Amino acid sequence: xxxxxxxxxxxxxxxxxxxxxxxxxxxxxxxxxxxxxxxxxxxxxxxxxxxxxxxxxxxxxxxxxxxxxxxxxxxxxxxxxxxxxxxxxxxxxxxxxxxxxxxxxxxxxxxxxxxxxxxxxxxxxxxxxxxxxxxxxxxxxxxxxxxxxxxxxxxxxxxxxxxxxxxxxxxxxxxxxxxxxxxxxxxxxxxxxxxxxxxxxxxxxxxxxxxxxxxxxxxxxxxxxxxxxxxxxxxxxxxxxxxxxxxxxxxxxxxxxxxxxxxxxx
Amino acid sequence: xxxxxxxxxxxxxxxxxxxxxxxxxxxxxxxxxxxxxxxxxxxxxxxxxxxxxxxxxxxxxxxxxxxxxxxxxxxxxxxxxxxxxxxxxxxxxxxxxxxxxxxxxxxxxxxxxxxxxxxxxxxxxxxxxxxxxxxxxx
Numbered sequence: 001x002x003x004x005x006x007x008x009x010x011x012x013x014x015x016x017x018x019x020x021x022x023x024x025x026x027x028x029x030x031x032x033x034x035x036x037x038x039x040x041x042x043x044x045x046x047x048x049x050x051x052x053x054x055x056x057x058x059x060x061x062x063x064x065x066x067x068x069x070x071x072x073x074x075x076x077x078x079x080x081x082x083x084x085x086x087x088x089x090x091x092x093x094x095x096x097x098x099x100x101x102x103x104x105x106x107x108x109x110x111x112x113x114x115x116x117x118x119x120x121x122x123x124x125x126x127x128x129x130x131x132x133x134x135x136x137x138x139x140x141x142x143x144x145x146x147x148x149x150x151x152x153x154x155x156x157x158x159x160x161x162x163x164x165x166x167x168x169x170x171x172x173x174x175x176x177x178x179x180x181x182x183x184x185x186x187x188x189x190x191x192x193x194x195x196x197x198x199x200x201x202x203x204x205x206x207x208x209x210x211x212x213x214x215x216x217x218x219x220x221x222x223x224x225x226x227x228x229x230x231x232x233x234x235x236x237x238x239x240x241x242x243x244x245x246x247x248x249x250x251x252x253x254x255x256x257x258x259x260x261x262x263x264x265x266x
Numbered sequence: 267x268x269x270x271x272x273x274x275x276x277x278x279x280x281x282x283x284x285x286x287x288x289x290x291x292x293x294x295x296x297x298x299x300x301x302x303x304x305x306x307x308x309x310x311x312x313x314x315x316x317x318x319x320x321x322x323x324x325x326x327x328x329x330x331x332x333x334x335x336x337x338x339x340x341x342x343x344x345x346x347x348x349x350x351x352x353x354x355x356x357x358x359x360x361x362x363x364x365x366x367x368x369x370x371x372x373x374x375x376x377x378x379x380x381x382x383x384x385x386x387x388x389x390x391x392x393x394x395x396x397x398x399x400x401x402x403x404x
Contacts, residue, residue, distance in 0.1 A: 140359075149361025149399065184314055195360055195399065196321040202360070203313050206352050228359055235355040240348070253352065256344040257334065 002052070002106065005125050009075060010046045012101065012124075016073050017042045022099060023069040026057050039064045039072065051075065051103060054113065056212045058083030058093075059170040065097055073099040079113075079212030081120035082245025083170040086208050089248055092173050104128050113213045116230070136227055152228075156198050158221035159191045165201065165225055168218035171208045171244075178204070198228075206232045207253045210245035271299045271391040274319045275328040275384075278308045280338040282330035284374035289381045296381040297388040300328070307331070308369075309342030313353045316367055320357075323400035326366045326391035330383070333371040343371070362399050365390060 013025045017040060029038035029048040037060045040046060058080050064072055074080065081100055088095045102120030107129045110118035116131040143151060166172050166179060178200055179185050185197055192198075209229040216226045236242045240252035277283040283304050289296065305311060308331025316327045329350065331343040346369065354364040368387055372380045 143361075145358070145361050145363055147361070148359070152360050178314065184318065193321060195362065196317055199317045199321075199356060199360060200314055203317075203353065203356055206356070231359045232352070232356060235352060239351050239355075253345070253348055256341040257347065 005103070006049075006051055009051060009101075009103070009125055010049050013040060013049060013073075013075070014046045016099075016101075017044070017046075022071045022073045024064065025073045025075065026061055026064050027051075027075040028055055028057075039067075039069065049075075052109075054079075054109070054213075054217075056080055056083055056168075056170045056214045058087055059173075061098060062087070062092055062173075065093065069097075071097050071099065073101055075101045075103065076120070077103055077105055077109075078117050078120045079115070079210055079245075080170075081122075082117075082210035083212060085245045085248065086171045086210060087173070089251070090171075090173060090208075101125075114226070115213070116211060134227065134230075136224060137230065140227060140231075152198075153194055155223055156194050157191050158223060159197070160221060161190050161192045161197070162220060164218035164220065165215035165223075168214040169205075170212060170214060171205075171210060202228050202232060205229050207236055207242065207251040208244050209233055269392065269396055271325040271388055272323075273300045273326045273328060273388060273391060274324045275300045275302045275330060276305050276308065276311045276315065277302050278310075278331045278338075278343075279304055279306045281332035281336065281374050282308075282372040282380065285330075285372040285376050285380040288374065288377035292377050294377060294381045296384045299388045299391075300384055307337065307339050307342035308346040309337075309339065309344075311346060313349055313356075316353060320362065320366065320397065320399055323397055325394075325397045326368070326387060328383070328387055329367070329369045330372050330380075331369075333373055336373060363394060365394060366397070 016022060016025055024039040024041045026039050028035050028050045030050050035050045035053060037055060037057055056079060057074055057076050061074055081102055084098060087093045102122045102124050104119035104123045104126035110129050110132050114132045114134040118131060119128045140148060166177060184200060185192060211226060211230060213226050242249060242252050277286055286302060308329055311329050319327050331346055334343060337343045350369040357364045370383050
């Protein structure tokens with residue numbers, strides 16, 4: 001099934017490139033036995049194209065566009081689409097510069113990421129499967145405040161402050177990161193101060209985390225970061241009816257209160 | 267020795283700091299556990315400020331601004347309000363009692379409500395006890 005899908009995608013990429021409407025197709029390729037991102041251009045051998053393992057290409061699209069391509073197609077999963085939406089909203093990528101080709105994840109892939117929305121809004125390949133709720137979520141929810149504090153304290157004690165979570169994140173786009181500012185995070189100290197370091201990052205992810213799990217996969221110490229971010233996503237839904245990456249709605253933390261709308265031009 | 271809470275209050279220049287001033291001029295009786303940091307607007311209070319205060323061992327953090335609709339900068343306190351809601355939830359997720367932080371409004375004329383807020387909050391923190399979340403892994 002996956003093999004058939006891969007063949008179809010390769011054919012589509014070939015057609016898209018030959019069609020000439022885009023300057024390139026951003027996808028994964030296999031080179032020297034490893035899989036990584038690659039911008040396919042006309043004439044490239046599409047048989048090297050791969051769709052597994054997962055690699056969030058949204059942030060790579062910024063680089064691809066910066067390298068001179070005017071319009072590219074991007075083969076991605078649900079999380080790629082959500083990350084793109086967040087990047088459009090934050091003026092990192094021009095919406096017209098991307099043609100998104102969406103794949104739905106298989107049940108195994110969804111399970112591997114414990115993904116809650118393992119499909120894009122536009123599905124061209126694959127079939128929609130249900131989202132997964134991690135068991136750990138209920139465990140953490142059921143804990144008392146003190147137990148939870150002990151849990152996170154232990155988990156974050158493993159942090160070696162490699163900034164892998166920040167670097168892998170497709171929606172971490174600030175030029176100057178608060179986490180690198182010695183005012184908030186002391187230099188040369190591991191594990192970083194708890195709860196300072198992780199709370200800052202979590203807060204900054206609240207209105208933008210698209211649950212792509214790149215941070216967790218990048219983490220060499222297996223810290224369950226997405227567990228915390230997932231709870232925050234739920235909070236954003238409860239508080240402001242906002243789900244990062246789901247629509248072009250403005251991030252609620254940057255807008256004013258609904259019932260106190262300002263006059264035009266005020 | 268009995269526990270005396272150490273509380274940090276961020277007061278905005280235009281309303282709540284003036285309320286604090288008026289409470290002083292009016293010689294109102296209130297606990298002295300509060301250390302006030304004057305900011306130009308409650309919207310200046312980044313969540314980082316609050317997290318750092320708790321991380322560094324402060325027992326409670328108050329953020330006081332103008333009433334919604336009365337902000338000197340029109341919508342500064344709107345943002346404070348939204349951020350605060352998220353911050354409260356975040357603290358709860360990570361196991362920090364959200365009762366240690368509080369957001370409230372006081373106009374420049376509200377000296378008495380201001381003292382009441384301070385009194386209530388100090389009592390609340392006294393009941394919660396010293397901040398157990400302070401410090402690193404050292």
